[in-house]
Amino acid sequence: MISIYDIAKEAGVSKSTVSRVVNNQPGVIDSKREKVLQAIEKLDYKPHSAARNLALKKTNVVAVFVRELSANFYAEFVHDINHIFDDEFNYGAIYCNRNSHSPSRVDYLGLVNKSVDGYIFIGEDSVTEKELEVLVRAGESVVVLGTNLKVDGVLSIDVNNYEVTYEAIKHLIDLGHQKIIHIGAAETSVEFQERHRGYEQALKDFGLTYNSSRNIGYEYEDAYQYGLILADEVFKEGLTAAFCFNDTAAVGLINGLQEKGIKVPKDFSVVGFDDLPLVRMTKDYIPPLTTIRQPQKDMAIYAVHSLHDMMNHVKKTENRVYKCELKIRETTSKPR
């Protein structure tokens, strides 16, 4: 491979001079600058980034970790974050899958150590508290998004899961529902736990006794199958509403229920979470979803800007809890 030394030789100057022109520094006479540029062009020279990173102790790259890159909700974040880095800063963002369900032999954090200036972790499965502590002790800049993890020195951005769930359940109760089920993905999820708290508190505050939570997994198909099963309980137990952990689950559930002849919202009300654009695909068949919108874009912007500030020690950054908005649309109505 060709190095800075080769360019120096080709152009008849020193490595120092080559370095200066590569980095667009002033104080190089035009004639030499030109020679260097030509040599670079001629030999297809690209600086070796590991060498540069080592010398500069910075990389102009940040790492973004998510549980599963192709998961819908996270994909939006990934998209936004990428664009913000692109548009506003001269930073590259790289992405890593962090699927905790498959015990991975790859230690990304070790792999990536110091080859990155900052870290963004999205979703609670993307990182552990212990890992965060190690990063902080190493002086890294890190922000976590939607994890519920609180570690000194890492900036945390989250959403008011408890309150907004309370609000959604209250909405159902106000409509007259008495038997409302809470559907989550995985019990271990802090998200689930927070929302579960909101669910139970609302039941309690309004004196409802029916109290049932179920975790069904992350996939559309899980929700669809569960809808099929749930139909029975609707008939037997007089269930009239469900609060779902995301929109994909809500759509799956609705499809499963309707398959069994239970119409939404006439016979049954459903609340989703996330307000995914994806749901457009079903828009002509399923009523617009009552759901909860997270201020995703704002969160992404704040995440990127804060990380940037942290990396440049610009100023103190502060944790933030964003408020979600209950979007009442057409999958919830009075029970009949």
Added chain:
Amino acid sequence: MISIYDIAKEAGVSKSTVSRVVNNQPGVIDSKREKVLQAIEKLDYKPHSAARNLALKKTNVVAVFVRELSANFYAEFVHDINHIFDDEFNYGAIYCNRNSHSPSRVDYLGLVNKSVDGYIFIGEDSVTEKELEVLVRAGESVVVLGTNLKVDGVLSIDVNNYEVTYEAIKHLIDLGHQKIIHIGAAETSVEFQERHRGYEQALKDFGLTYNSSRNIGYEYEDAYQYGLILADEVFKEGLTAAFCFNDTAAVGLINGLQEKGIKVPKDFSVVGFDDLPLVRMTKDYIPPLTTIRQPQKDMAIYAVHSLHDMMNHVKKTENRVYKCELKIRETTSKPR
């Protein structure tokens, strides 16, 4: 930050010895190994990857580039590739968005130069021919997936777009369709061009004179809007079938058409492309899609294995064109 030198001092040995235990090399007496391990634990030591990369001239990381990480079809590839690297090799994979539609100030290829052992580019918008040539000249290992780019020294994996499109059009013709429209995303797309060739050849071979291609953009909404418009042409010109560049477009088109009272497949036949699992979400409202399945998983496996072989100079690898399969389901039928 703490370096190998700090560990050496703490453990009372030389850097060489520390390096040996960090890399699990034999030939270190147990008592010293233990001391080093303790020092590492105590000081939270992680090797600086840039330094190691520079010394070793290898990184154990590959980069995967796609146009848009959150795009549906690519997301599947990303998912598969990640899992294969995880399961079979001790390699990390990092992902980069390469959205050519937003002129980016970030030169990923430069950023990532030599901080990665190999490259996978997915989809034609992920890389240019010129970039590939530069990488080859620099001796990099690179594979391209679904790009139609042929550059000496880069392994190319693609799909028989021309043939399978021909087959799909023939299927429609066999059913009795005479006016078939070809719907693409962007004219500049080689994918479009290949499929267009297949479309035109089939028309020609079977003596059809109606010949019309349209490019409508990549999003669901584009297709839906276009479906609304297309409805008119169906009435006026007697169009009876469409071949779409992907399933999302097919669903959007169907929704648009049905909105205007045109039923699929009774009044109009539609063929999709990709056989996305995503389409499940509409399965209770739209008939199962006649579409084209790409052997995606096989392609991902071959891509990862080939790249691994190239990086280790194990053996010659060969370009591959995978055959797609026309899945005849329920959105195509005889015209009425």
Added chain:
DNA sequence: CTGAAAGCGCTTACAG
């Protein structure tokens, strides 16, 4: 089994 030394490809005071 162990350590001193050279080298990986860059950057950047420093001296001129």
Added chain:
DNA sequence: CTGAAAGCGCTTACAG
């Protein structure tokens, strides 16, 4: 404006 030299944190022959 320019170059020689030291240094970034690691690895690995080499000598002992």
